[in-house]
Amino acid sequence: MELPAIYDPSVTEDKWYSYWLKHRFFHSEPDERPKYSVVIPPPNVTGVLHMGHMLNNTIQDVLVRRARMQGKNTCWVPGTDHASIATEAKVVALLKEKGIDKTGISREEFLEHAWAWKEKHGNIILEQLKKLGASCDWDRTNFTMNPDMSRAVTDTFVHLYNQGLIYRGVRMVNWDPQGKTAVSDEEVIHREVNEKLYYLRYFFSNDGKRGDGYLSVATTRPETIMADLAVCVNPQDERYLGLIGRKVLIPLIDKEIPVIADDYVTMDFGTGCLKITPAHDPNDYEIGLRHKLPVIDIIDPDGTLNDQAQILVGEDRFAARKKIRTMLQESGCLEKEEPYVTQVGFSERTDAVIEPRLSLQWFLKLEVPAKKALEYVEDGRVKLIPDKYRNTYRHWMETARDWCISRQLWWGQQIPAWYLPDGEVVVASTAEEALKLAMKKDPSLKQEDLQQDPDVVDTWFSSWLWPISVFDPGKPGHPQKTPNAELAYYYPTDDLVTAPDILFFWVARMIMAGEIYCQEKPFSNVYLTGMVRDKLGRKMSKSLGNSPDPIELINKYGADGVRMGLMLCTSAGNDILFDESQVEQGRNFCNKIWNAYRLVRSWKRDKSLPLEETSGQAIKWFRQLLASTREEMEDLFLKFRLSEALMLLYKRFWDDFCSWYLEIIKPVGTGKKKIDAATYDTTLEFFDILLHMLHPFMPFITEELWQNLYERNEGESIMVSSIPGTGSYKQEELEQFARLQELIVSIRGLRQKKQIPGKTALKLYIKGKFPENLYGIVKRMGGLEEVVPVKDTPREGNLYAFLIGTTEFFIPLGELLDTKEERSKLQGELEYYRNFLATVEKKLKNPNFVQRAPEQVVVTEQKKRSDALAKIAALEQQLSSLK
């Protein structure tokens, strides 16, 4: 078979992916084998694959493929999330382009558009994952708004309501004026913003007219003054003691409001006077409650001022701020303004400035679930990787406030609550059941008398059920129900791979749902990936244009190359600085593997040839190296140190297998490609093992070569084949070989330095310990004609001398030896070892050290001393023989 010198991923990747699909290797059904299950963090159905997905899904695929090769019944469940607010925003924008206003169409019409859009774009991201090689069980592809998934959400709502965990109430919520919906605390992102602090004059009231004197009140939100209901000072504040109870006038509208006192106010901030606006500030709301103030809401859901404001009606809150500033100035009520840096909340999804807003919403009590979910992590039933996230996790779980779960949107699961004409509410899974409940209160009621709550639940209220409902959608909402066979087999899942920014949104809540409905964790390990940034450490964003298109990268470098590039620079929890050069390294590695295979394939197996000593020794060494590598790999995977595992394989393949093993055994001489059968067979076996170890990281090229390695039948695949055994290893023998390598590197270095061509054969004397059965390899790799063991330093002149461990080596160089240079080299080394000896002896002469240090450490130091002494003696002798 003639193979091209350059590996071309484009001819293999699609071929093998279709092959895997055709033979349903990704599909899993419960059986008697041990299972390994993973649920994908469902990407937004509107989403397009970005580098974060690439990283995340590569990691999952590596874990999944490795488990599968270990013989586990492996199930990776894929799917997408309906992402209510993000998707709804997209659909609204899309309709707007078509000239359709959401407010002008019915809920049903809107949902039709939304579903149509989902059908058209919803699978893009999953198709992209296939390009990456993701071995998901596509038969199980799910969607958080599939009917049975939605049913699970509804049942959960009903169950938790009946448990008294869900309640409805008026609360100050985070309002997104762009999405026109409430959002949870976690969906608000605080950013520092340069604003102004305005100092406003609230004149004392003289029967509703401006009296003498005023209170100066500092605020960042002058547009809300019309909703003021008091000015508040600290009761301890001597400046204002006599003023409590007096009335002041709101600037511009001259409305009379009282001066009240509350401990909340800090005396040394601003002027010590705080305007109280209960409708538009959470703290003011609390103060308002304490002082029984009414509430005046002047801002509409879309962020514009309403009639209640009296002035600037219809203006957007920020436009109103600008205008009111001018008006205040003109009326003499703006005392001064100063620059002020403050934290402003933005909506995670729409980036609109969050407006605190009083509204009637549904809440889920988190206190008890959070406490239980904390225990899972604290006692190690759920492990976070890296461990540092335990602190943040604990902090959040200890301070979690009730979760606002209602959203004023249409795209999502509608809240299963029905209102009776008298305003009473019934909560039930279906309209019929709701009617039954309602009729218990009033038998005359009919279906049309009931009004379903128009809101939907938060997306996370569906995704927190994901690891349960993908297996058994009937289980959420029904803690007593016996789990179906799937849930019983696959749950809890093994590993979850996700980003730390949704640790609370999602991970914590899945643990809560797991506890509530299964009394069991949803997964054992949570591997938290870092964020993918560009090489300058900046976040990848569309506006910066620094985010590469993953599909283009795959087309350019191959999926294996991209996977390797990502995996090389990922350590759990640390952000990864992505640079295309890493992907290039991945591609180069593919090419290396490819060419190693080409070399092996170019040989002719010849049964009549005997096994050469050099090959025998190389085989013995490499077999042990593989055994020790597998042991290391086990350990690295256990600790989720995936980049290190890959780097280890990279070095084993490139440095050890290619540069040493293959170079030692490869047939030499022109045109001669014959190789003895034993070496040939063993080399294929080694190749087989290496391909197996590499496969989780680089599935395509390994499958391609594995298929070629031996005769294969249709239906076979590396991904479901077992790894050949490697046996045991002896550490001393590996170390011995490492010294052999060091010797050869020294000889090559000498050649390089002295410009001795490879063809010029050299002679080597060995004084000291060095196994004779490795002479052959030394000769071959070092280009030597003779290796001579000696008892004493040879008498021969012009010897180039060097040390490895305590063994001395000499190479006669004749004219080439520069005695002066040689002497200074030896003297340099001598100085080094003398200094070294000095530090060691300093330690050993220190009675404190000898007394207090552990015996083993002292022994090591003594060994260091004797070694150094031996080396110094050797060097001195070499030096004297130079003269």
Next chain:
RNA sequence: GGGAGCAUAGCUCAGCUGGUUUAGAGCACCUGCCUUACAAGCAGGGGGUCAUGAGUUCGAAUCUCUUUGCUCCCACCA
């Protein structure tokens, strides 16, 4: 404002339950090579007072504290 984490070679990182010679890897870099597997390659090589200052210790990259510089999380003092 509170909390957490990080700082080791030009870059990305490992080492951090203190003691395996005087700190490692990959990439990048430098030198020499188109040696019929691979120039996406081969061979060789240089490069770090482990951010700072102090302390604990016989001994510190590793433990404690100080300073500086980044990063993240939490927190609604107008």
